[in-house]
Amino acid sequence: MKVIEYFTSENKEHWKEQIALADWSAAKFLLKLLNNTQKFDELLGGDGKLFFLLDGENIVSFVTLTRQDCIRDENMFPWLGFLYTYPAYRGNRYSEKLLKYAEEQAISDNHPIVYLATDHIGLYEKYGYTYLETRKDYLDEDTRIYYKKL
Known part of the structure; x- marks a missing residue:
């Protein structure tokens, strides 16, 4: 298995077709x-x-690594988001592997901390994330914010 980045990859249509299957x-x-x-x-x-x-x-x-997410706060970045594993691959900790890769990218971009917004409770804690607070997202829905010091 390997990791690639969408925006620098070829065959974007192929990847979009696969995302559509999620x-x-x-x-x-x-x-x-x-x-x-x-x-x-x-x-x-x-x-x-x-x-x-x-x-x-x-x-x-x-997974995405972006400057913003559904929470608008200029003091909090970067954000990890859209983390998803296809059902056939679940149970093998592939999400953890990809999160670690994205975290390494954040470190290489000189970001000592990453954030994520989610409705899940108990999922990201096992990957070393700490609950920070609940805020309204840009759709005015409650969203839990987590962070991890890298």
Whole structure:
């Protein structure tokens, strides 16, 4: 298995077709953003990255590393988001592997801390994340904010 970055990869249509197969509404939203990179940059900040963990030509997991997320706070960045593992690959800690890769990228970009926003309780704690607080996201919904010092 290997990790690639969407925006610097070839065959973007192939990757978008695979994202479209994900049974998760946030993946559908991500696909809309990928089809309109201006909107992607507007919502998630410029220079965002989308990482895929691949099994051959199949996406196992994906995650974003961006300047913004659904929480608008200029003092909190970067954000990890859209973390997803396809059902056939679940139970093998592939999400953890991809999170670690994204964290390493954040470190190489001189970011000593990363944030994520989620509704999940108990998932990210096992990866070393600490609950910070609950805030309203840009859709005015409660979202839990976690952080991790790298």
